[in-house]
Amino acid sequence: MASFSMSGLGGSGLNIEDMIAQLSVAENKKLNPYLQKQSNYSGQTSSWGKISSALDAVKSNLTKLQDEGxxxxxxxxxxxxxxTASKGAIPNSYSVEVEQLAKAHKVGTAAQANNDTQLGDGAGLRKVVISTGEGKPIEVELKDDETSLVQIAKKINAKNGDVTAAVMSAEGGKYQLVLTxxxxxxxxxxxxxxxGDDKLGKVLNYKQGSSEPISENSAREITPAKNAIISIDGTKMERSTNTITDAIEGIxxxxxxxxEKDPDDATKFKPETLSVTADTSKVKSLIEEFVKVYNNYLNTAATASAYKEPEKGSGGQLAQMNPSNGALFGDGTLRRLTSEMKSAISGSYGDADDLLKSLGSIGISVKFEEAKPGEERSGTLGLLSIDSKKLDEALKNNPNDVEALxxxxxxxxxxxxxxxxxxxxYLGDNDSIPKTEGTISTAIKGLKEQGSRVEKQISRMQERIQDSLDRSRKEFQRLDLAMTEMNNMSxxxxSALLGIMG
Structure with missing residues (x-):
């Protein structure tokens, strides 16, 4: 029997998912310009954040230099x-005696048989008022079922006032409420x-400064309040706290x-010598830190504005911008900022009669980058270096001039x-220019707004791409159905032809 065949007929053979995947790759290339913009804005935002931090480190160092150095x-x-010393401390020596430490006042109730028994008269609400010196009184309202030692302590502590309350064990298995x-x-x-409750008042009432309880069952003093008493160079003084900041300026x-008691006279205390001596090591370390954080700023700015040779195009295409360029390459604001920083560093300061008026005069100079033949320069210009010996001499011989500088x-x-x-x-760090309105913050805000707009554009483009792919899928499905029907008809x-020929 003779045979007859028609090539290509026998089912559509379309791989729709593979075709959609290929279309998706092609369609998603439309996102590239928007994704590139998004990446650029993100990189610029990050770079400005690093520059802001580096600049703030310089500012913080100078503040520390003023406060401590x-x-x-x-x-x-x-x-x-x-x-411990702070601003205003000067070298000197003092004789100090600690005669008494400040102690907190403690008041406790008489011992009670149980810690959960209601001690009130059951006549409704009552108020407990607790005062400490001139502080704001604590007012605690207690219901009939809140007059036990445990409940009273809980209510007092909930106020988070100037006293704490605790239920303590007492002799004979009893309990007492202690206020500290x-x-x-x-x-x-x-x-x-x-x-509003005389019965509870007989348990809790206590008069400030009273060393004896009002009655056998009323509250009493457990630990008396004591002021700290010290003597400095023979002058006695009292303070309510063990942290004393106003006895010696800056200390x-x-x-x-x-x-300790004087071994030769038990009625006297043995004095200790408080020695306050000049120390230039701290100011030197802060000046060294200044050089370090300033150089870090320059390096950060150089990285953000780095320039690399354009990449050569292939097949006659034009050279392309090098992706290794800094995120803020060509940014005029950053150039101005760095220029102003360098101008300040190279300035002359102090009064006319000062011997030391510039950083160079105390051993801090600009270091010029050296690179061997064939080596690539870092691109950071104007880094500072320190002549440690010259700085030591300046701090030793002319500390006031260095401070004025x-x-x-x-x-x-x-x-x-x-x-x-x-x-x-640039940081917006004073009242006239809030931090949120500094040049850097304003730049970051603008970049984030642009990034937000691009993100919305990306979202809309993705929706359009998905709609296009959905339409293509339906078209492929219709094509597949049509080809299947054609194959079936073929x-x-x-079969009909073979029947005729057979």
Whole structure:
């Protein structure tokens, strides 16, 4: 029997999912311009964030230099107290005796048989008022089922006032409520009064400053309030706290324990010597840190604005911008910022009679980058380096001039003053220009807004791409159906022809 065939007929053979996948790759290329913009805005935002942090580090260093650096002193170790120095401390020596530590006032109820028994008269609401010195009184309202020691303590502590309450064990398996002032010294003396419940008042009432209980069953003093008593160079003084900040200018005393008794006279205390000596090591370390954070700013700015040779095009195409360029390459704002920073660093400051007026005069100079033949330069220009020996000599022989150079004196200009103008404009760190309105914050805000718009464009484009793919899928499905029907018809014709020829 003769045979007859029609090539290509026998089912559509279309791989719709493969065809859709190929179309999806092609369609998604439409997103590339938007994705590139999104990446650019994100990179610029990140770079400005790093520059802001680097600039803020310079600002913070100068603030620390002013608060701590040129007031640098070292303090010896003492047993009865710990001393720390801040701005205003000057080298000196003091004789200190700690005669008494400040203690917090404690008041407790008489012992009660149970800690959960209601102690009120059951006549409705009553109020407990607790005062500590001149502090704001604590007012606690108690219901009939809230007059046990446990409930009273819970209600007092919920107020988070100037006293804490705790139920403690007492002799004979009994319990007592103990109130402790959060303030040490006589300023924290406790008084308690109950309004609207005489029965509970007999348990809780306590008069401030009373060393004896009103009656056998009323509250009594457990620990008296005591002020700290110290003597400095023979001058005695009392304070309500063991942290004393106003006895010696620039010195904070943390009292630890009462001084030892004088071995030769038990009625006297043995004094300890508080030694405050000049220390230039701290100011030097802060100046070294200044150089470090300033150089870090320059490196950060150089990375953000880096330029690389364009990539050569292939097949006669034009050269393309190098993707390794910094995110802020060509940004005029960053160029101005760096220029203003370098201008401030190279300025001359202080008064006319000062010997040291520039960073170079104290051993801080611009280091020029050296690169061997064939090596690529970093692109960071204007880095600072320190001549440590020259800086030591300046701090030793002319500390006031060095301070005037950095911080100024009188009406004289200073490095800090010049840089503060930069910080004000770019960081927005004062009242006239809020931080949110500084140049950098404004730039970041604009970039985020543009990024948000691009994100919406990407979303709309993705929707259009998906709609296009859905339409293509339906067209392919219709084509597949049509080809299948044609194949079926071809098979029927082929069968008919074979029947005729057979």
């Amino acid at each position: 040129f007031n640098g002193v070292s303090i010896g170790t003492n047993k009865a107290f710990n001393a 002032s959060k303030k040490t010294g006589e300023d924290g003396e406790i008084s308690i009064s109950v309004e 904070t005393l943390e009292l630890r324990e009462v001084s 950095f911080l100024g004196k009188g009406a004289g200009q200073s490095l800090k003053g010049a840089l503060e103008d930069v910080f004000k404009n 098979q029927q014709l082929q």
